[in-house]
Every structure is written in structure tokens, then in C-alpha cells.
Amino acid sequence: MATIEFKNVDFKYSNNSTENILNNVSFTIKEGEFVSIIGGSGCGKSTTLSLLSGLNHASGGSVTIGGKAVTGPGKDRGVVFQHYALFPWMRAKRNVEFGIRQVLKADKKTISEKAEKYLKLVGLEGSEHLFPHQLSGGMQQRVAIARLLAMEPDILLMDEPFGAIDAKNRVALQELLLNLLDSEDEKKSVVFVTHDIDEAILLSDRILFMRDHEIYRDLKVPFERPRSREEITASDTYHEFRRELFDLFYDNDIPRQDKEPEQQKSPVLNFGFGSPIGAVG
């Protein structure tokens, strides 16, 4: 396991482009830390994650893991996307086994048992033989999470993994992830992109708030682990912290006269909360 470091990272899609998708982004994530990146649409959250996964490359600055520059995808990192990126021609179990096979040279039985173990962990016992199209969105994402965990990468990268899932299943998956990560002996580093404030507070140790292609604030989540949703949401600290994030989202931390007229008109439309639990009145 190793420290993740972004140092003065810029990113643009082509050399001719004048617009930076990321602008001088710097942050460090320690081993075993769970960090959420939140912010409005188009602020650069997913791009940050794509640089870390190796799918994109920084135009300036450096992205390193354990001091080594990220030059492409690697087996030390596992990614879960918002879309359910399962291979449609592989049954649920085979999807997980295929992932395991990429990182573990072992006999069929060992791999099969491992796949079954992780599918059971995500509550998919009995659905191993189903093809992705036979699974609901939530179930597909569970398989993707099972595959990610079964590959045992040091770093988990999750790009709005619960973004396309209905509210009820989203809560269930958040709990599942929380329990799985808390129960692991060796804590994994997690970088988690989300739109959902409550999700970020519940799951993270730190929250990076992005605005205008930059890291605008780096906030420590004021709750110890292990956590329970009921306990933390009942506390005043939770509500204060949530309000702080909420204000950041709605630019309430900026004096009125500095705001752009468009943002004043309809702030709610500037970003979308994924579920009712994220929407605050």
C-alpha cells in the first residue's frame, strides 16, 4: 500500500485546448484513508479519478502512488464505475472469477471459492449463474463491487458507484461498503467520487470539495470508525458538518456580490443529488 499524491496537476483533453479540466490540483491521500471527492457537475471529479486509474494522463504536474508516477492502469488499483461495467457474456460468478484470475495464479477451485465468498459478501448468493442482463442495476453493481474486492487491490477507485441506483438500494449498498471496509483487517485506500453529501459523510475520512476544476476545500470528517448511519445522523456535529458542505455546494460560503447571476437564479439546478437522502431542504 502506498500514499497517493497529486502535485500541481493540470489536465486538458488536447494540447490545443485552452480550457483546463483540472487546474493545479494538489492533494495527498494516506494509506488506508477513505477520501471522497465531491462537487458540482463538470468540476473535474471524475477526471481526477481517471488520472489516478491511469485511463487519462496529466497534462502538467505529477500523479504518483508510493512515489512512482502513474503511467497507466495497474493491478494495484481497482475501479468501479457508475455504469455497471460487467462483461455481459460472463455470468455473475465468471465476472468475479475473471477479475481474480488477472491478479492471482491459482487453481480453478481456489478461484471459484474466492468468487463465491465475495459474491456471498455482497449478498448475491444464489445469483452466481445469472448473466448481467438478468440482474437488476443494484445487483450488477454488487457484482462489480465483489469483483473489485476479490481482486484485492491496494487502492479502490469508485466513480459514483451508486449514482444510477434507486434510493433504497443505494442505502443498502452504502451500508454494505461501510461494513465491508470496516471489517477488512488491512485498510484499503479508497477514492470515492460522489454527488451525494450524506454518502460522502457516512463513508469518508476526508472530503475533497472541488469547484471550478480545483480542490476548493479539504475537509476532515469529524466521526470515528466504525460508524453507524443512525448514530452519526442523530448527532449535532453531523448536521453542522452537512450544512457546511451544503453551503459549499450552493456557493453560500461566497459573499453574494461575488456570485454569478446565473448561479443566483437557480442554484438547485447546478448539481443533482442522487437520492432523497442527499437533498437537503
Add this chain to the structure above:
Amino acid sequence: MKKIFDRIYKLLPHVLLAGLLVSTAVQAQFPKDTVGYITLAALMLAVEAALIIRRRKWSAYGITSIVYGLVLIWSLYPVINGRESFLFPPPQRISAIFVSDVLVFVKSIFSSLWLLVLSFVVAMVLGIGFGLLCGKNKRLQNVVMPIARVLSPVPALIYAPYVVAVMPNFTAAALFIITSGLFWPVLINVIVTLQRFDPKLKDATEVMDLGLFSTIAHIYLPYCMPSLFNTLAMQISNAFLLLIGAELMGMDSGLGWYVKYNSDFSDYVRVIAGFIVIGAIIALVNSGLERVRAKVLLWQQSN
């Protein structure tokens, strides 16, 4: 009203069959046509058996009615025409050929299918293999695609006379022609499918950091399968066309040869029998392909 229509619809094939058997029996010249008549009756009863097996399928009645109806009209042609036609022999005469020429047919079917299967396998291995490599390698793709677009539209039979002159024998020439006719569509299909590779799966594949073999065997190949099967279904008829064309060039066995050889003697009874056997073989190959497709593409939503 609907019930009456339903009854008539379900009764129609049986009535047509009875009419067909009576019509051919009346016209047949026994004992000369005995074998032909019995064979025709046996074939029609086999169709009837298939209908009984699939009696729950509504379309089965319509299909058998059409089959019986066509054979009935065919059998009535001499009555309409006033005499038996040399170019349009009655069905019992043709079905007699299935018995008398059974050994020739078996030999021809094996000869044709051997040529077809061998060229099919070679074209598939080369087309899919090369296509997958090009799919993975953009530079190779940029070199291959313009060449493929120029060469692929040239019908393989056009260069048949030249291939016959160059190749050591007719079998090699036929193999080359069928293979090259199938190779280009398969190659282009694989490349074009991979050019449109689903970006979501592309991301998922890339982050898994797969090796070349794994990417090709476990991701690209299954991804190409649906469109490949569609191409194959279309190319089966093309392959038979090439096969028959190749056999016409100078082979001494095969279904194409059988038709050509007998048409040289104006033996249209055998020529039509040959058509029917070719049609049956294509239908069988197509249905086999369909079964394989259903198994291989079990993962598709439509299956």
C-alpha cells in the same frame, strides 16, 4: 367466426395432403412410377409427422399448407398443360431420383460439405484472428482497412479462371475461391465491430490491465460474436454460391457438379432433384448455425 377460420386453417394442410396424394396417384404411371410415388408419399408424410409434432405452433399449419399447396400445384401442372413437360417434370418423377441417385447424392454432399467446411474454418480463423489483431492495433487497422475495402467488393468468382490456372488442382482453386469470398466480410465485420467497441467496456477492460491474449480471447472475441453470427448467417448462402460456382469450374463431384453435369445432358429431372437437395442442405446448415448461435449468445438479452 374466428373459431371457424381456425378450424379451416388447421384442417387445410390435411386436405391439401390428401389432394396431393390422390392427384399424384392418379397421374403416376405404375409400375414405372412406383418408387417415385412411394418416396414422394414418404416425404410428404414426414412433413405431416413434423406438423403433428409441432401441432401447438400456429405457424406450423400455414407452413405445411404452403408446402403441400405448392407440390399439389406442381403435380397438377401436366393436367393444366395437357401433357407432361420436359422442363417441368412431375414431383413423383423427381422423388424417384432421390432413391436411384442416393449414393451419388451422399458422395456429392460429402464432397461439397468438406470443401465448404474447410474453407469456412480457414476463412473464420484467418478473418477473425486478423480482425482481432487489427482491432487491438490501430496502426495495423489503418493499413488493412483501405486494402480490404478495395479487395473485398471484387466477387471471388471473377478471378476463378485465373485461380484455376494458377492452382495445382481444382480442389485447391475451389478452396481458395470460397475462402477468399468469406474472408473479407468476416475480417471487415470484426474490425468494424471493434471500432465501435462500447466505451464503458473499454474503460472496464483497460482498468483491469489485461494482457493481449486475455483482451482478445475473453473480451474482443465474445464482443464480436453477435455481429459475427449475423454476418455468417448472410454469408452461408454466399458460401454455397461460391461452392457451386467453384464446382462448376471443373470438379468431378459435389452438388454443383451434379447440377451442372446433368444439365449438360438436359436431364432436368436430376437438375431439379439437385436443386432440392442443395436447398435442403442450406436449410440444415442454417438451422445448425442458428442452434450454435443460440448457445453461444445465451448471454444476449434477446435470447
